Amino acid sequence: MIVERIYKAVMEQRLAPNTKLSEARLCETFGVGRMRVRRALLLLSSQGIIDLQSNRGAYVSCPDKSEANDVFEARMLIEPPLVRLLAGRAGDAGLQILSEHIALEDSARQGNERTEVIRLSGEFHVKLAQASGNVVISRVMHELVTRTSLIVGLFGSSGNASCPDDEHAKILDAIHDHDPERAESLVITHLNHIQNGLNMDVRKPPLDDLASILGAS
Amino acid sequence: MIVERIYKAVMEQRLAPNTKLSEARLCETFGVGRMRVRRALLLLSSQGIIDLQSNRGAYVSCPDKSEANDVFEARMLIEPPLVRLLAGRAGDAGLQILSEHIALEDSARQGNERTEVIRLSGEFHVKLAQASGNVVISRVMHELVTRTSLIVGLFGSSGNASCPDDEHAKILDAIHDHDPERAESLVITHLNHIQNGLNMDVRKPPLDDLASILGAS
């Protein structure tokens, strides 16, 4: 699916904000007609991943300080009750998946695969939502995490583009122990760490090569 | 905007679940080309308002018990922290709007304008989110409320299609008094009232006249 390809590129911060996504370019890149491309762009714009400017084309969304705060506030609102819920009814299958995911994160970190680490780091939060079995919450988290990836790319100090190392494991532990309070507290701390790693004042200049960025997906 | 028209029809429960929305019909109804219609349908489907079946057309979404539970669970997850947030930082402008909205609800109730009452009843929750000033949360709530409208139409005992009478006012009072605990508690009660007014076992048969439903919007 073409939408997923662009999603993934954004999640791995290979597609910088403000990059122009021209229809013609996407058509030849993905080898599909303009209709498919336009449909994908509309979908992406409805989720705030790209901005669709009338008669001017599609640009990777470039959140300002205000939008960034909104996204983090939304996550701060949703994720604590979410892990609380998970600590209550933890499905064995879900816990298993989360545990395996953390293993993937570790292995990618040790292999120094930067983009992989960044993407997996975000995906953990999505899988957290999926572990609840609630498809509505999962969709919302998917959108929030993707936009967070854009924000981190824009405002992040280059060092910590991913989540702090072992916090995911600690959260999972708390859930596994059926300890809602601890899980909630850990998530709040975790989100604060991510947000504090940002510098909301300087916005990195957007670079736009776009050439074969989408190829290796 | 064509999307808003369909939104409104769903919110007022004039468009029953499972109603087929054929492209040709919508084209002549709104007097636009097929492109606009298809774009609107794609948008609506991405928000779970309609189901887009390949080569078969668009049908107003018909949530099953599981999806209904997911929507309510999501609202139960999001709205309590939301009003808590609002009780903390209540913008005067926002409170004013909410207050006026409740007045509208009352007036519609006294005028026995059924569809109006139903729509306003749902919109209150959206405006609650808007009062936070957070556009991300607002978008999420908008989607959740619309889908709730579908669910109530499907599973609701005919009496209480709208929210219980004065609970909205009580919630607003608590927010106005900067009392997070009370506001949260009232919202939880309120959501429970809505959910308890449903009968998850019998699903009303979907009727599909569709004739001039969309006209009077």
Add this chain to the structure above:
DNA sequence: TTGACATAGATTGTTAACAATCGTGAAATG
């Protein structure tokens, strides 16, 4: 040199014709 303006190229928005798919109903067969 700088500014406005016009023209040309490129890009997006729209339309209409065509292709593919599905549902329905009639006809044929057991």
Add this chain to the structure above:
DNA sequence: CATTTCACGATTGTTAACAATCTATGTCAA
């Protein structure tokens, strides 16, 4: 009479050509 098959009509999916809009370049004048 029931069941399967086939063909037709209707509806959606796709494509390609056309129209509208914007950006950039180059020219001319102040």
